[in-house]
Amino acid sequence: MEIGIIGLPNxxxxxxxxxxxxxxxxxxxxxxxxLEVHTAVVDVPDERVDRLSAMFHPKRTIYAQVTYNDIAGLGKGAGKTGISGPLLNAIAANEALLLVARAFEDESVPHPEDTVDAARDLMMMESELILNDMTTVDRRLERLQGMKHRGTPEERKRMAQEEELLQRLMAKLDAEIPLREVAISDEERKMLGGFGLLSLKPLLRVINAGDDADETAFADLLDNRTLVLRGKLEAEIAQMDPDEAAEFLADFGIDEPGLNRAIRFCYDMLGLESFFTVGEDEVRAWTVRRGTLAPEAAGVIHSDLQKGFIRAETIAYSELMALGSMAEARKHGKLRLEGKEYVVQDGDILNIRFNL
Ligand SMILES: Nc1nc2c(ncn2[C@@H]2O[C@H](COP(=O)(O)OP(=O)(O)O)[C@@H](O)[C@H]2O)c(=O)[nH]1
Ligand SMILES: [Mg+2]
Known part of the structure; x- marks a missing residue:
C-alpha cells in the first residue's frame, strides 16, 4: 500500500x-x-507477528509493508488551475493520502499563511483537492463534448454514461463534497480510473503539534480520520533504540509511537486487515480488504494458490495462542477446513490447500 504525504510547505x-x-x-x-518525492517502505508493526515468530522460530519473519511518499510542493491555489502534471501524478499514484497540517508554533519557521491555524489549513487543503478535481472533471467533460458525436454506437453510449457520471460528480464537488463521500459503483470507479481524482482517495489528516501540545486543544477536529502527532518529537524518538524510545514516550505521555498509530488509522480507514501464514521457514503477515474470500486471499500469496484453491486450513490467532501450539490445535481438532465461500477474518492463520 502506498500513502502519499501532502500539505502546505513547512x-x-x-x-x-x-x-x-x-x-x-x-x-x-x-x-x-x-518537486521532490522521498519514498520509504516500513514494516507494519504487529505484535501478533512477533508472537507467532516466537512460537514457530521460522528462518524468516516478514511483516506487511507500507510505502510512504513524502510529496513536496502543494501550495494554496494549486487546485484552481489544476495541480500540474508531475505533481498530480505523484499524488495520484497513492492509494491513500495523509494530509499534514501545522499546529506547532515556531517563529523561525515561516508559515505560508503567516499564522498557525490547523483547522483552517485542513479545510483549505481539502478544498484544494476538490477544486483540482473540478478542473480535472471539467477538462474531461470538454473533451467528451468534442468526441461524443464520433465513434461507434457502443462508444457513444459509453461516453454518454461517462458524461452523466461526471456531471453527477461535478454537482457534488460544486457543493464541496469530496468524492470519497459519494456513492460510486465499482463499474463507475473503473470509468474514473485514469483521471487522478484526488478527493476520491481516502484521506488521513495529521495535525502536526509542538512538543508540549495538548491533544484536547484539537478536540473539535478529532475523528476517526484525524490524528495528532508531535512530529518533531516523534521524528527524534524514531531514531532511538527501543529502550530509549520507550522511556521518551513514557516521559511525554505518548502511549504508542506515531508510526504504529498512523498505520492503524490507515488500515481502519481503508478497511484493511491481516491474515498470517506460519511454518518453520516463514511467518508472514498479508494484507487484504475486509470481506475477502479465502481463494482471493490465497491469490495474494500466489496466483497458483488461487487458481488451484481447494480449501484453507484455518485457525484464529487468539485460539492458536490459547492452545499454545499447532500440534495442540491439531490434536483437539481446532483447525477448521474452510472452502471457497469463507470470508477471511482479521488474524486468521491460513494454510492453503491447492492443486494445479
Ligand atoms: N518546533 C517544531 N518545528 C517543527 C515541527 N515539525 C517540523 N518542524 C520544523 O519546521 C520546518 C519545516 O519542516 P518540514 O518537515 O521540512 O516541512 P515540509 O516542508 O512540510 O516538509 C523544519 O525546520 C522543521 O524542523 C514541530 O513539531 N515543532
Ligand atoms: Mg519537505
Whole structure:
C-alpha cells in the first residue's frame, strides 16, 4: 500500500515522514519549490507477528509493508488551475493520502499563511483537492463534448454514461463534497480510473503539534480520520533504540509511537486487515480488504494458490495462542477446513490447500 504525504510547505511533511519511516531526510524551513518525492517502505508493526515468530522460530519473519511518499510542493491555489502534471501524478499514484497540517508554533519557521491555524489549513487543503478535481472533471467533460458525436454506437453510449457520471460528480464537488463521500459503483470507479481524482482517495489528516501540545486543544477536529502527532518529537524518538524510545514516550505521555498509530488509522480507514501464514521457514503477515474470500486471499500469496484453491486450513490467532501450539490445535481438532465461500477474518492463520 502506498500513502502519499501532502500539505502546505513547512507544515512538517518531511518531519512526519521521518517519524513514520525512521528516515533521516533533511527538513528545511525554506522549501526549494522543486518537486521532490522521498519514498520509504516500513514494516507494519504487529505484535501478533512477533508472537507467532516466537512460537514457530521460522528462518524468516516478514511483516506487511507500507510505502510512504513524502510529496513536496502543494501550495494554496494549486487546485484552481489544476495541480500540474508531475505533481498530480505523484499524488495520484497513492492509494491513500495523509494530509499534514501545522499546529506547532515556531517563529523561525515561516508559515505560508503567516499564522498557525490547523483547522483552517485542513479545510483549505481539502478544498484544494476538490477544486483540482473540478478542473480535472471539467477538462474531461470538454473533451467528451468534442468526441461524443464520433465513434461507434457502443462508444457513444459509453461516453454518454461517462458524461452523466461526471456531471453527477461535478454537482457534488460544486457543493464541496469530496468524492470519497459519494456513492460510486465499482463499474463507475473503473470509468474514473485514469483521471487522478484526488478527493476520491481516502484521506488521513495529521495535525502536526509542538512538543508540549495538548491533544484536547484539537478536540473539535478529532475523528476517526484525524490524528495528532508531535512530529518533531516523534521524528527524534524514531531514531532511538527501543529502550530509549520507550522511556521518551513514557516521559511525554505518548502511549504508542506515531508510526504504529498512523498505520492503524490507515488500515481502519481503508478497511484493511491481516491474515498470517506460519511454518518453520516463514511467518508472514498479508494484507487484504475486509470481506475477502479465502481463494482471493490465497491469490495474494500466489496466483497458483488461487487458481488451484481447494480449501484453507484455518485457525484464529487468539485460539492458536490459547492452545499454545499447532500440534495442540491439531490434536483437539481446532483447525477448521474452510472452502471457497469463507470470508477471511482479521488474524486468521491460513494454510492453503491447492492443486494445479
Ligand atoms: N518546533 C517544531 N518545528 C517543527 C515541527 N515539525 C517540523 N518542524 C520544523 O519546521 C520546518 C519545516 O519542516 P518540514 O518537515 O521540512 O516541512 P515540509 O516542508 O512540510 O516538509 C523544519 O525546520 C522543521 O524542523 C514541530 O513539531 N515543532
Ligand atoms: Mg519537505
Amino acid at each position: 507544515s512538517g511533511k518531511t518531519t512526519i515522514f521521518n517519524a513514520l519511516t525512521r528516515s533521516q531526510t533533511a527538513t528545511t524551513a525554506f522549501s526549494s519549490g522543486q
